[in-house]
Amino acid sequence: MSVIVLWSCHLFVTSETYFSASDCGENLLNRVGMFAFMFGKYRFLVISIALFLVLDLGVLVLNFYTSGKIAEQAELINLAGRQRTLTQQMSKATLYIKAQKLQMWVYQSGLDELREHYKTFADTLRVFNDGGAIESIDGGQPIEIQAVVAPQGLKILEQANPLWKQFEDALAPLMVDTLVTDEEIDPASAFIASNNAPMFMLMDELTEHFKASAERQTVFLRRAQIVGISLATINFFIILFHFLKQLRGRDLKIKVKQNESDQILSTIGDGVFLLDKNLVIGGQYSRQLETIFSTKRVSGQSFKRFLGRYFANKTVGLSMDFVKLYFRPHINSALIEDVNPLKRVEATITTEDDEAVQKYLDFSFAPLNQGAGNRAILVTVKDVTAQILLEAQDEQAADELEQQMSLLTQILPVPYQELDYFIQESTQGYDRINALLKDTKHIADNFENTLNKIARETHRLKGSAAALNLKWVAEQHHALEDNIEALREQSKVKKLSGRNLLPLTIKLKSNYESLELISQFRCRLGNYASVVGTTVEAANDHQKTLSGHGGEIPEIDGKWLSLYDYAERLATDQGLSLDVDLRGFEAPMEPTLTEKLHPIAIQLLRNAIAHGIEDSDTRCRLKKPNNGQLLIALSHDRGGNYRFTFQDDGRGFDYAAIRVELVSKGILTIEQAGRASSGDLIRHAFMDTVSTQLNTDPISGRGVGLPLVWQLIKSIGGRLKVRSVEREFTHFIIEFEHQSNERETSTRTLMERAG
Amino acid sequence: MNERAHIDVFIDGLSRYFNYLATELEEPNSSLEIGAPYLLSTSQPMGLDFTGMISVSGNNLGYIFVSANSALLKRILLSYGEVDLSDMPKKDLIGEIANTLAGNARRRLGADFHISTPRVFDGGLEPSKYQLTSRCYVLPFRWKSSKAELIISIRER
Numbered sequence: 036m037s038v039i040v041l042w043s044c045h046l047f048v049t050s051e052t053y054f055s056a057s058d059c060g061e062n063l064l065n066r067v068g069m070f071a072f073m074f075g076k077y078r079f080l081v082i083s084i085a086l087f088l089v090l091d092l093g094v095l096v097l098n099f100y101t102s103g104k105i106a107e108q109a110e111l112i113n114l115a116g117r118q119r120t121l122t123q124q125m126s127k128a129t130l131y132i133k134a135q136k137l138q139m140w141v142y143q144s145g146l147d148e149l150r151e152h153y154k155t156f157a158d159t160l161r162v163f164n165d166g167g168a169i170e171s172i173d174g175g176q177p178i179e180i181q182a183v184v185a186p187q188g189l190k191i192l193e194q195a196n197p198l199w200k201q202f203e204d205a206l207a208p209l210m211v212d213t214l215v216t217d218e219e220i221d222p223a224s225a226f227i228a229s230n231n232a233p234m235f236m237l238m239d240e241l242t243e244h245f246k247a248s249a250e251r252q253t254v255f256l257r258r259a260q261i262v263g264i265s266l267a268t269i270n271f272f273i274i275l276f277h278f279l280k281q282l283r284g285r286d287l288k289i290k291v292k293q294n295e296s297d298q299i300l301s302t303i304g305d306g307v308f309l310l311d312k313n314l315v316i317g318g319q320y321s322r323q324l325e326t327i328f329s330t331k332r333v334s335g336q337s338f339k340r341f342l343g344r345y346f347a348n349k350t351v352g353l354s355m356d357f358v359k360l361y362f363r364p365h366i367n368s369a370l371i372e373d374v375n376p377l378k379r380v381e382a383t384i385t386t387e388d389d390e391a392v393q394k395y396l397d398f399s400f401a402p403l404n405q406g407a408g409n410r411a412i413l414v415t416v417k418d419v420t421a422q423i424l425l426e427a428q429d430e431q432a433a434d435e436l437e438q439q440m441s442l443l444t445q446i447l448p449v450p451y452q453e454l455d456y457f458i459q460e461s462t463q464g465y466d467r468i469n470a471l472l473k474d475t476k477h478i479a480d481n482f483e484n485t486l487n488k489i490a491r492e493t494h495r496l497k498g499s500a501a502a503l504n505l506k507w508v509a510e511q512h513h514a515l516e517d518n519i520e521a522l523r524e525q526s527k528v529k530k531l532s533g534r535n536l537l538p539l540t541i542k543l544k545s546n547y548e549s550l551e552l553i554s555q556f557r558c559r560l561g562n563y564a565s566v567v568g569t570t571v572e573a574a575n576d577h578q579k580t581l582s583g584h585g586g587e588i589p590e591i592d593g594k595w596l597s598l599y600d601y602a603e604r605l606a607t608d609q610g611l612s613l614d615v616d617l618r619g620f621e622a623p624m625e626p627t628l629t630e631k632l633h634p635i636a637i638q639l640l641r642n643a644i645a646h647g648i649e650d651s652d653t654r655c656r657l658k659k660p661n662n663g664q665l666l667i668a669l670s671h672d673r674g675g676n677y678r679f680t681f682q683d684d685g686r687g688f689d690y691a692a693i694r695v696e697l698v699s700k701g702i703l704t705i706e707q708a709g710r711a712s713s714g715d716l717i718r719h720a721f722m723d724t725v726s727t728q729l730n731t732d733p734i735s736g737r738g739v740g741l742p743l744v745w746q747l748i749k750s751i752g753g754r755l756k757v758r759s760v761e762r763e764f765t766h767f768i769i770e771f772e773h774q775s776n777e778r779e780t781s782t783r784t785l786m787e788r789a790g
Numbered sequence: 791m792n793e794r795a796h797i798d799v800f801i802d803g804l805s806r807y808f809n810y811l812a813t814e815l816e817e818p819n820s821s822l823e824i825g826a827p828y829l830l831s832t833s834q835p836m837g838l839d840f841t842g843m844i845s846v847s848g849n850n851l852g853y854i855f856v857s858a859n860s861a862l863l864k865r866i867l868l869s870y871g872e873v874d875l876s877d878m879p880k881k882d883l884i885g886e887i888a889n890t891l892a893g894n895a896r897r898r899l900g901a902d903f904h905i906s907t908p909r910v911f912d913g914g915l916e917p918s919k920y921q922l923t924s925r926c927y928v929l930p931f932r933w934k935s936s937k938a939e940l941i942i943s944i945r946e947r
């Protein structure tokens with residue numbers, strides 16, 4: 036019985052624990068509420084358990100009661116049995132007394148025995164009739180006996196009592212004193228001899244009656260126990276089956292919910308998981324999370340450690356500080372979302388194949404109240420790589436479109452002959468750069484030399500593009516120069532391989548493509564001739580303004596005429612004012628002559644504006660004209676000997692700055708630089724990449740302009756003379772030979788005009 | 791991914807293959823020497839003695855050719871202990887190199903970059919047979935003084 040009770044209690048505790056655990060997410064605000072909730076929810080359980088206990092206790096009480104009764108019946112049986120014996124013993128005692136007396140022997144012991152039996156019998160019979168205390172049969176403690184009330188017992192007693200009364204009357208004379216006469220013993224003996232058997236039978240009946248009563252009690256108790264235990268067992272099984280049914284139902288519901296959760300988590304397109312207050316990732320998360328991070332090590336991981344696998348320490352630190360904010364009371368998540376460091380953040384993820392891939396991820400956080408003051412954070416991770424790349428592509432496409440529109444507007448004003456020449460010149464330039472790359476056999480050994488050649492070519496093309504105001508192309512060349520410069524810097528600290536030149540080649544391809552685009556635009560411009568006319572007209576207006584000439588204006592070749600525009604743009608960009616005088620470039624110029632000199636003129640012009648011409652205030656202090664004066668002239672002796680002059684009234688060569696630059700580049704020692712004459716310094720400026728300007732800008736700062744001029748002069752077999760006085764002027768005179776094929780239509784020279 | 795990243799993937803594949811040769815064949819001094827990449831217009835002849843070709847489709851279109859002279863392939867075959875130095879094993883070898891590049895590209899560039907099974911042919915390639923970009927990247931490289939080229943022509947769809 037006890038085992039069953041304990042088992043059921045154990046089941047109850049187990050069930051309670053189970054349901055408490057499963058319902059932990061409910062909003063249970065306080066214990067009273069929780070008790071009411073539990074009692075309401077588990078009313079059946081409570082009633083069943085109470086009934087079970089009542090049944091158990093009822094059987095137990097009945098057991099105690101009936102056991103007591105059985106014990107009492109056992110005493111009665113014993114007492115009744117003793118009465119039966121006493122009847123025999125009283126008969127025996129009287130016969131003993133009579134026999135002793137006949138032989139004149141002592142009979143006192145027999146008398147005492149008779150009296151004792153008589154008394155015991157009388158007391159016992161009295162107790163049977165009236166109830167009361169009497170010594171137990173084994174002579175122990177007195178026991179309390181209830182009066183016999185059963186009809187069968189009473190019926191026996193009703194027969195026994197009158198008979199005992201006769202016994203009392205017959206034995207009364209023997210109870211008086213110690214002397215027994217024959218008149219006393221003989222009738223008593225005769226009475227007992229004749230009535231002993233009936234009394235014995237009555238007591239025997241009484242004994243049997245008590246036995247039967249005890250057996251009934253026992254049977255009743257057994258039946259009561261069987262019924263009680265059966266009811267308790269039935270109750271137990273009702274509880275068991277009821278809760279098994281409930282458990283099965285709940286398990287089924289949980290399983291259905293679990294399946295639903297699994298389905299949702301396996302099909303949801305984002306990575307989703309929960310973070311607890313210790314910032315540990317929960318057990319359930321979406322399958323997409325594994326896909327995004329290419330890992331199954333998610334559940335139970337520290338969020339910090341998890342992030343540490345994919346992000347820099349700084350990002351992880353900021354993220355942890357940010358996430359902790361959600362666990363603070365009264366935090367409005369909408370207000371702190373702006374400072375989320377895990378928005379569109381780049382992650383480095385190692386795939387199962389051990390490949391590192393870059394992904395852009397977007398984390399969002401939503402606090403969840405789990406009741407009883409507990410909080411968790413629902414974290415959603417989106418892989419926005421495709422979106423970001425698409426945005427970048429859109430942005431790039433928009434930029435390209437804008438650049439193309441910009442390029443078109445830049446191309447429109449350019450005369451088509453000049454544009455054709457520019458396309459041809461640039462194509463040849465790019466081909467030369469490409470050939471330099473292709474012919475580089477041992478890249479590490481020739482790295483600097485190759486880069487210098489590419490830099491000069493690029494600089495020349497940049498000058499040509501800038502001269503035509505093709506800013507977009509000029510910027511591309513400038514970017515190419517940046518690449519070259521970066522490679523130079525890299526080559527100082529490590530040995531570079533051909534692979535390092537890849538950005539340069541990619542940029543070169545991009546420039547080729549730009550040139551193809553210009554070429555396509557050029558072909559599509561249907562009304563180009565009118566544009567040329569407009570441009571020439573506009574340029575002539577500039578010439579009037581810039582040259583300051585009055586009266587008859589000589590018609591200058593279109594390509595050279597564009598130098599006015601270019602000079603004005605460069606001067607304006609630098610905040611300078613300039614008068615340009617072009618002499619000896621009257622149209623039509625021989626194209627091959629222009630091809631030789633025009634790039635030189637552009638580089639010297641850029642050099643003069645970047646380093647020579649002072650601003651108005653400085654010129655005023657130096658008593659120079661407000662506008663810088665620039666003369667570009669070409670003359671010849673009709674014998675094929677030409678003289679190209681470029682002079683400005685600017686600040687001249689800054690010899691001190693050249694010395695510093697030569698020393699800082701390690702080309703000369705301090706002593707050598709100090710001893711170097713102005714001629715030596717100018718020679719270095721043409722031979723080495725020397726720049727006296729601290730910063731690089733689109734027109735200067737790389738120190739490749741003058742070396743490029745020298746390269747170009749060498750390519751036409753020319754001789755260079757330079758005269759420069761600090762703060763006064765710089766003259767470049769280039770003498771070269773050129774055999775004209777179009778002598779009849781050659782330009783009028785300065786000398787002729789002078790003549 | 792930009793053009794530079796795509797090209798880098800194939801150069802990495804090439805380096806991986808020759809590094810494998812250097813370690814597996816225990817020839818530590820046989821390092822790959824990569825030359826300066828340059829451009830080649832489709833009007834010019836391309837390729838060397840044997841060429842393996844991979845075509846690319848998906849978000850990007852184009853071809854990757856790995857072309858080697860006979861001497862380079864011969865040297866590799868000798869390193870493998872091959873005794874048959876005829877054209878057939880050389881073609882197999884250039885196919886194997888192209889296959890390595892393709893496998894590496896599949897892993898690195900993902901599902902949007904469909905890489906075909908390599909094809910192999912004798913000699914260089916005839917640009918007119920393929921829809922190449924107007925200028926292709928040529929990445930020359932040397933192994934044990936023998937030369938080969940990686941020719942890349944990819945454009946966005």
